[in-house]
Amino acid sequence: MIQSSLQTKKRRGILGALAFTAVAIGLFWSLAIAPPDAYQGDVQRIMYLHLPSILTAYLSYFLVFVGSALYLWKREKRDDLLAHSAAEIGVLFTALTIIEGSIWGRPTWGVWWTWDARLTLTAILLLIYVGYLMLRSLVEDENRAASAAAVLGIIGFLDIPLIHMSVYWWRTLHQPPSILRPDKVPWENVHPSMLTALAISFAGFLLLYFYLLSLRYRLGEMREEIKARRLDRGW
Amino acid sequence: MEAWGFVSLAYGIVWGAILVYLILLKRRYMNAAAELDTLKSKEAASDAKK
Numbered sequence: 001m002i003q004s005s006l007q008t009k010k011r012r013g014i015l016g017a018l019a020f021t022a023v024a025i026g027l028f029w030s031l032a033i034a035p036p037d038a039y040q041g042d043v044q045r046i047m048y049l050h051l052p053s054i055l056t057a058y059l060s061y062f063l064v065f066v067g068s069a070l071y072l073w074k075r076e077k078r079d080d081l082l083a084h085s086a087a088e089i090g091v092l093f094t095a096l097t098i099i100e101g102s103i104w105g106r107p108t109w110g111v112w113w114t115w116d117a118r119l120t121l122t123a124i125l126l127l128i129y130v131g132y133l134m135l136r137s138l139v140e141d142e143n144r145a146a147s148a149a150a151v152l153g154i155i156g157f158l159d160i161p162l163i164h165m166s167v168y169w170w171r172t173l174h175q176p177p178s179i180l181r182p183d184k185v186p187w188e189n190v191h192p193s194m195l196t197a198l199a200i201s202f203a204g205f206l207l208l209y210f211y212l213l214s215l216r217y218r219l220g221e222m223r224e225e226i227k228a229r230r231l232d233r234g235w
Numbered sequence: 236m237e238a239w240g241f242v243s244l245a246y247g248i249v250w251g252a253i254l255v256y257l258i259l260l261k262r263r264y265m266n267a268a269a270e271l272d273t274l275k276s277k278e279a280a281s282d283a284k285k
Contacts, residue, residue: 031242042238046245053249092256096249103245107238208253215260222267229274233281 012214019207026201034197046104048197051179052205054097054122058160059209060090061129065157068150077224080146083153085216087132089209094126109173117166118174121159128156 030048037044067083070076101119102112113119132152139145167176179186179198186195229235236244 027246031246043241045242049245049249092252096252099248100245103241103248107236107241212257212260215264219260219264219267222264222271226267226271226274229271229278233278235274235277 008218012211012218015207015211015214019204019211022200022204022207024204026197026204029193029197029200034194035191037194040108043104043107046100048201050097050100050104051198052202053093053100055202056205056209057090057093057097057125059206060086060093060213061125061153061157061160063213064090064129064132064153068153071146071150072154080150081217081220081224083150084136084146085213085220087129087149087153088216089212091126091129091133093205093209094122094129098122098126114173116173117170118163118172121163121166125156125159125163128152128159132156 026048030045034045034048036042063086064083067079067081067086070079071083098119101122105114106112132149135152136145136149139148166172167174179190179195181189190198
């Protein structure tokens with residue numbers, strides 16, 4: 001038991017070190033090596049944050065979806081814990097995506113915010129998962145809170161395909177994808193050095209995400225253990 | 236504001252926020268770990284008395 005816990009800690013430490021290294025290389029590549037964009041200039045470097053952070057948020061909400069569905073099906077606490085942990089980190093990355101987008105929007109569109117379909121749907125996504133976290137803290141009965149949150153977690157995930165398709169379905173200020181396009185392969189459309197910066201930055205975000213998720217999940221496990229031990233002893 | 240001003244602002248906010256979240260998460264983690272350890276030693280002491 002103790003040995004397994006130490007091994008998990010060691011693995012988490014390695015993951016943290018890898019994340020730190022990838023983030024540092026990604027930052028250097030994004031800010032110093034990748035060339036400025038032909039139209040937008042240096043301000044386009046915000047893309048190396050913007051795209052990885054929203055993709056990380058999507059991954060997080062996918063885990064909320066999976067954890068929530070499994071919890072409603074099997075009623076196992078670990079699935080609920082995964083969904084709860086992923087939702088918390090997903091909210092962080094969604095909020096950061098909106099902030100980065102706003103900072104990028106000011107010099108390129110001339111406004112900090114506009115009620116564009118993609119922006120509005122992303123703001124709704126953030127509100128749904130902030131609601132998810134609030135629901136968990138407001139409802140006293142833990143099982144009821146977990147079930148209600150699981151339903152919201154599943155419904156909230158349906159917003160992601162809408163966000164992705166919004167630039168095709170509506171006339172929006174937000175540009176359609178430059179990299180993941182159905183008509184072109186990425187390296188035909190984007191400078192290889194820009195693609196490399198994006199790939200390293202994304203790898204850094206992913207490693208960091210799994211590091212944060214493992215910490216947050218373990219925190220949840222410890223809280224559950226504390227509750228169970230207190231209940232067992234009547235303390 | 237120049238282009239690099241916007242870039243610095245975005246990078247500063249993002250990495251600052253992630254760092255703050257990491258520090259707060261670590262603090263919550265350490266507090267829970269300490270509470271669990273205390274609880275375990277309290278249990279052990281209570282069992283030893285019996």
